[in-house]
Amino acid sequence: MGILNYTKEHVDFREKLKNYIASEILPQAEQWEKEKIVPKKAWQNLGQAGFLCTEVSKQYGGHGLDFLYSVIMAEEMVASGQTGLMAGLHSDIIVPYIESFASEENKHKYLPGCVSGDTITAVAMTEPGAGSDLASIETTAIEDGNEVILNGSKTFISNGINCDLVIVAAKNPDIEVKHHGISLYLVEDGTPGFSRGKHLEKMGMHSQDTAELFFSDCRIPKANILGEKGSGFLMLMQKLQQERLVSAISNVFAAEQLLLRVVEFSRQNYKNGKPLSKLQAIKFKLAEFATEVKLNRALLDQVIKGHMEKENIVAETMMIKYSSSEMVNQLVDNVLDIFGEFGLYEENSIAQHFRDLRITTIFAGTTEVMKTIIAQSMGL
């Protein structure tokens, strides 16, 4: 049924990645969840093993591979027991801004480190007063000779503590029309005026170092701008689509894994003397979920294909993002029910999935924003 053209190379890559996760990530996952951060070495190791920035072209030190490798990364990392080492975020959501819009000099300067894992990236758009309303950001970028001065604060930034390089969305305060005043800038860790706030405590994704970032008269070279001044909003709209697709890929794979897990559990666990799998209510519930998962997988694969063929699939991308996030949350809720009280214990990992998945309807664009864009695409 699959319409994606996975070659033998893709299959081998997936195997290699699974083995890597089993030996290098899973054994550490519990520790990282406890410490609420992933050691930078883990990023370097992942990069050295060839798993970061697979799409970056070879001329910048990348692997020059197609998007299906990114799909494989987004899928298999879901089963790595942790969320701090967010390879997909770095490789397929943030780094593309650099490869598409940075100056040649900056591409040569930063991309090799992104590939090797020595340069961990973050992207800072959200502010306390600007979430869904991205255009209302208040962080300012004021030119002063050869430099740009940034002032403002960002929140909910993934890789916020670990990042070596962050893309910051900031506005020219002199431009009236909000959407035309935003630009994107590269800021290196260690730049005076750039500091981290607290490491934010979250319901789930404990190993992910989400943080606040502060810019206080932070001076960066003018050359650190991405693309044209004032085209920040357009660049964001363009690249956010892939962010939403990557998010959907993880959701659907997570749902598929959860389904396998609950089927196995139903066979091995008894209720009233019978395996759960023999109870009609369980059979029907799982059949319903298998159908929901398959429907989402079918649309997802269409969107991946359309994305790779550069078709106009804005609406479909928003659809699969919100659909897969809502579906996987309902699924994990029901799976926990089937596991019963036993499922509540953190050591069984269903509870961790329950906590981790709740954010998927919110980040990378809320369900409500997705519906707004879909409606727009329908001419509404």
Added chain:
Amino acid sequence: MFEYTKSQKEIQKAAREFAKGEFDREKAQEFEKTGSFPSEILQEAIDLGFIGIHLPEEFGGGGMGMIENVIVNETFCTFDPSIGSAIMQSTNGLELIAKYGTEEQKKNYLAPALKGHSLPAVAWFESEIGTDFTAIQTTAKSKEDGWLLNGKKQHVLNSNLAGFYIVLSRTQDEESPDDSLSLFLIEADNKEIHKSINDRRLGNNLVSSATITFENIEISSDQLIGKIGKGSFYLKDYTNYEYVNLAAQALGIAQASFESAMEYIKGREQFGRKIAEFQSIKHKIADMAMKIDLAKMAILDAANSCDRNKPDKKKSSLAKFIACRAAMEVSAQTIQIFGGYGYMTEYNIERFYREAKALEVRLGGWMDQKDMIADAVIGKIK
């Protein structure tokens, strides 16, 4: 929706004042993180008469009914779901003694519990049996002047505080499984009782959970609750009350989330206006309000049946099902409304959501509730 009586309104007011003063949400976060029980708050609640308000006055209860207990449960959990549900769950099982115990048992177990001196812990669940407890394997073998108890119970809540356990055991090998179980009161302070504390759970962490192993525990005849072989009957009756209590806690969780959502939407601005002005947000609030009101009606109806001495399996199961679903859906939508902030522990909403889930899987999930409701309804059609 009917109105509460004057006395019920006074109880609600008193409960609100107490909870407002004592149930600090930041403290609740701390308790939740460390898995600590709010013992001081419980004792104060006991001293003020909030605990066991539906249990006999003669033994230290309030002498009132389930509706009053619903009011306390709901009010406490509205102020803080974690603290509220933890202190209200600390007396789970006392209804069994109040209804089926001997006068001696009421004096020796019910009364001290209602003073906070020796709390109960109900031990009936075993792995693989689901909610059909007629399949349990814990046995109480008859011996001269009593029984010998052996078995392993799981998910025993409140074991850290327990002064005594209420244990469901198999006493006879009867043809009919419904007549072969009995309930016993077992002192917790006994070297032959092994306690293995469970790790952290998704929610309900203020209440301890453990696996309890009973090895050759000697039971004397005065420790049997009610009649031999009637354990299953008593427990099934008891679950009516426990479902109503749990449902009221779930209602409180839903209300806590709802109130937070209401406050947030009036303050938060995006796209140049308060988000309360967006129709989709208004509809989310409407959905929440509907779910809460429906849950409340179902709970009060079930509580009312209990108070008229006609506990109704269908009504109690329905109340638990609807209220727990309401708590889940309302808190999930509240997180969604809060956006990124909803995911941060600082804002408490994610904790309400986790408490809601922990409550929903207690004593059976959707499948068990539907089975019970179907049995109650189809049974009657005959």
